[in-house]
Amino acid sequence: MNFHQMSMVQLAGKLQDKSVSSVELTQYFSDRMAKYDGQINGYITQTPELAMAQAQAADARRAAGETGLLLGMPLAHKDIFCTQDIITTCASKMLANFKAPYNATVVEKLNAVGMVTLGKTNMDEFAMGSTTENSAFGVTRNPWDTAAVPGGSSGGGAAVLAAGLAPIATGTDTGGSIRQPAAFCGVTGIKPTYGSVSRYGMIAYASSLDQGGPMGKTAEDCAHLLAAMAGFDERDSTSAEGDRPDYVGSLNAPLTGLKVGLPKEYFGEGLSDEVRAATLATAAELEKLGATLVDVSLPNTAHAVPAYYVIAPAEASSNLSRYDGVRFGHRCDSPKDLNDLYTRSRAEGFGVEVKRRIMVGAYVLSAGYYDAYYLKAQRVRRLIKEDFMQAFESCDVILGPVAPTPAWKLGEKTSDPTAMYLADIYTIPVNLAGLPAIAMPAGFAGALPIGVQLIGNYFSEPRLLNVAHQFQQATDHHTKTPAAWA
């Protein structure tokens, strides 16, 4: 049985009708992980023994009468979520031996419903990057072309899904880190409304932007995992209050009357022909399913990249000040004084891109520059949000590309960070505004997948998941798997 080619919901059906046990399913994915991960390096840590113990416990719960859809389902966690039983590295030498004293709320919630942890996935160090090349534990390769990047920062999660080394995964998205790797690896991922999923125990990069979410083969899979991940959390001071919407209940609603906005700024210079064609083909397909297309404008889109690369590094420089060589992680040898302990521990523990963003952040927050950069960027951020609010007066969801191109080659952009930053143009505005957006496969450019995204208003995840699910019912892009891992 090719379990790795099935969606999570299909696998859940097999667990529920008891045609397969969690132990069998877990063994199947553990075997694939052990056999194939060396070719893509999607996992930083594999935990087959813990997984087997959790699978046995899940089977016992099912035998005792529990019926949960996620009970006994194997899962890969991004290595940014703190796990009490497993090292949590955030792909940094700084945290190479970090044992968290508690589980992240997301981990706690998914453990509670009986999910099984296969391991912790690779990422850009502290989630800073778009390619997973900034990992202290080696690059992750794209299963569709192992010379190409898988995207980032949740590149490990996207790659293990595409290679069939896990049926479902967690990710986080600060500037596109769920959606862009999902697009590059041909999987589905949703970045929820800011505050939907608890940030407690999710290692902080830029606190006003960070948001956890699910990655899976299908929108339906993501809906079920999001339902288990989301919820108000007293321990996260930025957690949105109140109940979360029903992410699953409206998946099958028809798209008749749906208004899909096409922002002209998302189809301008820099967008590759293949991605443009796939995005427009998606629009045409949605139209066939009953939607109406509407032209909209997001005039401040071009300002999103500078605003983001002021705000995110500023918050990062503050958040990462906790790594002082004393309380967490790496500590340099034989410090000669306190300053030497701090500066050398940090210089040794952090990678190049993390150090770069700490310095940019320190610069934009420094005396004399704060108003011109940080405060100005926060004002621009409001303009970006207002663009979206204006657009949503004439449409229900916005359709656009995730990235200007398909995945590029490993090493192609590592020497030019500004070029890498500019490729985040279509994902970053969503984070600045705090909106939800789902990325889904929409075609291919040669051997490489192309993803598109649907952006919705605050807490409209049920609608986004519904549209993506209906699109996936009518198309087969999401069912394709890379031949090498078939």
Added chain:
Amino acid sequence: MSDQIDVHKVARLGALAIGADEVVAVGQKLNAIVGLFDQLAAINTDGVEPMAHPLDQVQRLRDDVVIEKDIHQYVQQIAPRVEAGLYLVPKVIE
């Protein structure tokens, strides 16, 4: 135009040791990044309030009671060096 970044100063602000051989290359990259920010100055934001939180949520307060569990024993087990219930760190002050 933005000023040229003083690499030693931003490294000090970021508490990062930096080798003399790295300064020029690091400075070039930082200046290229900060160059992206120049366009912000041209945007009219008169009367626009800075946005710190997407939902303009204000800081939530909770009752002033202890909610954390005592994890001293567990943290003692995972700390690099401990003695008599305390945490040992390198001597850095003479």
